Amino acid sequence: MAKAPRMRALLIGVDTYHDEDLLLRPGQADASIDAVYRALTEPPHALFRGTRGAGIERLRSPALTGDVESAVNAATRSAPTLFLLYYVGHGRLLPGAEPLQDRLYLTVSQTDPRHVTSTAVALEDLVAWALASGSERVVLVLDTCYSGNLTHHLLREDRNLSFLTSARQRQRVTAGEDGGVTPFTAALADVLRTPGPPGRPLTVHQLGKALKNLAKRQPPETVFPWKPEEFSSGDGAGTHLTRPTGTPPPPPPHHDDDPGPGALARLWVLLTGTRGRRLLTLAAVLTLLAAGAGVPALVRAGAESPCAPPVELRLATAPEEAAAMTAVATAYEESAFGTSCHRGRVSVTGAGLDALAEGFRDPQGWSEGANNLLSTAGPQPDLLLLPSSADLDRVRGPDTRFSAPVHIARDLPVLTVTARGGERLGLPDPGPGRLGTVDWATLRRALAGLKDHARLLRPSPAVSGTGLVHYLGMGHDVPPEGRADPGGERGESFTYRTGTPTIPPAERDDLERTLIAGGGSVLDGDDALCALLAGKPAARYAGALTTLRATLSFQAADCERHTAEDPGTPLRAYRVAGAPALDHPLVRVGTDDDSPRADEIAHFLAWTTSGAGKKALTAVHLDPAAREENVRLDPGHVADQLNAYRAAHPELRVEVVFDVSRSMAEDSKLTGARAALDEALGHLGGKARYQLRVFPTGGDGEGSALRDGPWRAAGTKKLGLGPGDVNKDRQADLVSVLGTVRGDITAAKAADRSTPGDEAPHQYAVLLVTDGDYREGKRPQLGALADVAARLGRVEGAPVHVVATRPEGCAAGHEADTVAQHSGGGCTRLGPGLAAALSRTVTALDEGED
Structure with a gap:
């Protein structure tokens, strides 16, 4: 009898490393991999149900990177049809000058924090090991800080590869409060254990969507909330992680030292697949063979199937429309519109008009990641959906080719x-x-x-x-x-x-x-x-x-x-x-003649105006009865008005205030915040200026100093802060330095007034990076912080935009929130979205100045 499709799973857990215990508590990794093991073996629809654990290996606190490599090689030695790797532990991030240059390392128990690169597993190495044997499908589930880093850059279009991560780029993630199964893994196990509709298995893409929905239920006060991501290439998103409900479990897989499957078994895999579309009996296979079809003929017949391979479309939209359009995209993916074999997917990116305009002006630079465009504008889109025709004219480059717009909805x-x-x-x-x-x-x-x-x-x-x-x-x-x-x-x-x-x-x-x-x-x-x-x-x-x-x-x-x-x-x-009114024009970008992609784009455009599409738009409070003639915006008029807008605002001066107390050297706080600020300051207009003040420079958290001279032009030099700039003292007096900053701005405004013919030609703002107001043995000075922040915002007209690096982030009642709220500024916590959020903040401060 032919063997069932080979499946292998490797579950790795690491609680501590090099005698250090960070977010994970002893026993949490073991509890988490055991929870995943039970979810894969116990439910009636579980992928490994009835295998008695064969095919699943649990690797507890491996000591060396070689132990991980050996375990991966053993699991994939016979090129299984599915290889699932789960890792829970500590992620160490070595930030590069840009996010694309970061390197993520997964620790083992003997990882040395001083020598991470040689004692921890580089993520790209782990991916290479998992793919080396030619497994048909590979799924990596990473429950660790910074797990969203690099994953989408490691995808390979010629392989069915998927990542499910508990964190986004440059983001730490909670391990929970009770010391048991981590919150992300608990949600993962719950989704795997929950039976789906009869006859429908759970795919990687559906699992990712379910986890994102569960993540929204976290308490708002959660420190380092888990924010899952799913990245896939090839048909990875369609990989099945459960069996269809109501189908019998497969026989236990053979051990790795057994001979590989023969031609008949491979044919069984081809016809039944791991996706459970339909199950053919072995007798039916033998009947087909007896009829002379033969294995090669059947393989060709599969290739000529009317169902095209799945295509993932990229849709760009304005930041305020991203959540709504994600919900619309989900409805599209779940729709049976048009054809029974529709399997297209749509990923949605929100980007500011300025970033999109820059990208369309320089499409080659956009594709190569120049000027941080991949961070600020996202990947180059197949489709563009903007709130109004004015936006479409705003972002169009000189060589941009948009299709005729389909006005899908109206908003007021x-x-x-x-x-x-x-x-x-x-x-x-x-x-x-x-x-x-x-x-x-x-x-x-x-x-x-x-x-x-x-x-x-x-x-x-x-x-x-x-x-x-x-x-x-x-x-x-x-x-x-x-x-x-x-x-x-x-x-x-x-x-x-x-x-x-x-x-x-x-x-x-x-x-x-x-x-x-x-x-x-x-x-x-x-x-x-x-x-x-x-x-x-x-x-x-x-x-x-x-x-x-x-x-x-x-x-x-x-x-x-x-x-x-x-x-x-x-x-x-x-x-x-x-x-x-906003008429929501939806356009195709470019003229790619790739037939499957073009077909999927046409399919999506048609769906948006179908009954199902209109229902999805109505569900997110958009009116699908758009009336184009009522909202047409002339490009020349829009350009004139934007020029008038820019002229109405004075030139911007930004004071960057950067905490260099000893705690900033921990967990890549300094390097992560510095990289985000470098990127954001690059979005200042040509006439804008900034200056850098670091604190503390003395003992007891006191003292500050200007670096590299006052009010320099944007883009002339990076901030240049590094480990050598960190103060030996953990203390930092936030009230004192903000008082000094107010003095800086008061003096600058006095100089403005002394300039003949200028009443007040500059506007001022503050970008503050802080790890909190900490003086040994004393409480944070919330009342004094509120006062000095209000004087900066109300009296000097200089809002303070805070980058919060402490675990509580921007939570109400803490220092960062107090400064932001009372100055009229904003607060963003250190994390994967910091660079993009700061870039948008700086652009908004600069009021569109070119």
Whole structure:
């Protein structure tokens, strides 16, 4: 009788290394690999059910890297159809100058922290060992800090290879509080044990999606939350990790020293596969052979199947649309639209308009990763979905080829307020679930009448599609009551073209400077809502300019940079007359003639306008009844308005304040934060300047010093901080250094005023990297921090944007959150998304200056 498909699994666990115990507690690795073992063997649908553990090896705390290599070689010696490798332990990251140059090492029990490269397993070596024997399918599951690093760069399009990771790039991950199975592994085991629909096995891609959904349930106060990722090449995403429910288990696999499968067994694998589409009996196989089909003929018949190999499409969108479009992509992947063998997948990336514009201007550099474009704009997309036609014209390069747009949905630009904010602006309550209306003439009068000078939050139009339509609306000269809008019904049917009536430039510039507070503190429409509910100081913002979809789908629990003071606060939305609706053009990028990819793109475009596609769009609060003629935006008019926007903002001066206390030398804090800042400062405009102040320089956490001279041009030199700059003292007095920074900015503004003809030609901001306010034996100075931060933000007009490197990150009630909230800035924790988030923050601060 022919053998069943060979499957092998190697489960590796490492609690400690070199007598050190970091996040994992003794026994956690053993508990975790045992949990995975049970999930793979016990449930009725388990992949190794009925094998009595044959084919699964548990490697507990291997001492040397050679032990891991030997175990991998033994498991893959006979080229199994599936090789699953699971590792739980410590990940050590050696950061490079850029994220693509990082190197991730997986520790063994004898790893020496001083000599990681020679005593730990390099991730690229582990992948090479796993692929060496030619296994048909390879799945690596990594439960370790920084496990998202490098994985997508190790994929090989000619191999069915998959990674499932517990962390994103440059991110640490929790091991839990109870010392048992790690949280990521507990979720992994739960998904593997849960039976799916009858006859449908669990794929790698479905497992990754399920883990991402479970990750959202973590308590918001979790330190180093696990954030899973799935990367696959070839047909790796379609690899099955369970058997279809209701099918009998395979016979136990033979041991590795048994002869390999013969031609008949290989044919059995070909026809039944590891994906369980249909099971043919051995008698049916013999019947086919007897009929003269033969193995070669059957192999050819499989190759000529009408079902094309699966294709993964890359879709780029604006940051505020990424979550919604991910949900739409998931609906597409699960849809049976069109053909029974549809297996396409869509990965979604959110990127700022400025980054996309830079990428489309230099597609060759984008493909090669120049100017950090892979980090800021993501991979080059097959499809582009932006909020409005204005955005499409904004990002188009001189040689960019877009297909004719398919306008898949409409969304409305709205002013969102709390009940208190609506009362302050004199806006009537539209009632539960109803949409009110307001125009800019009314808003201008209401805001001018507020004694506390509260402003409206709005993201930068150079970065955000939401910000762009609202900026266009603010400058539109809406006719008085009783006169028709030039394009038709007020606020609903206006067509923007060159020559559109606008308010006088001086008035528009004044409104931009006095009424809008979003350019330097929010990244997109969702972030504007988070800042609105942050409530510190409560009267700072009267409302947020965002979209109806963002308001309807808003979840305060998802806020990261601005923590909501009262997440349950109800919101009201008012349609802003004079601002164009968002028509969501979806285009194909380029003219790739690759037939499977082109077919899948056409399939997706058709699906978005089908009944199933419209249902998916409606589920994320988008109106699929888009009306293109109502929102057409002329490219020339958009360019003119963006130029006027840039002219309205003074040149930017950024003071970078970098903590070099001894704790910053731990866990790659200094090198990780430095690399992110180097990348972000590269996004400053040509006229912007920055200076670097390091602290502490003396004892007891006191003292600071300017490095390399004041206010130097962006891009002239990297920050250049390294281990030699670290202070021997762990203490750091944050209040003292922020007081010094305020003195720097006060002196610079005095110099501005002394320049003939300039009243105040520069705007100021602070980028602070801190490991906390720590003075031995004393509590953090939260009250004093709030005071000095408020003086920086309110008096000097210099918001502080904090990079928090401590485990609590930006949690409310800690130093980083206190400084960010009271200065009107933001907070981002050290992690894989830091470089991209800081780059967007810097671009927003710079207000789109070229």
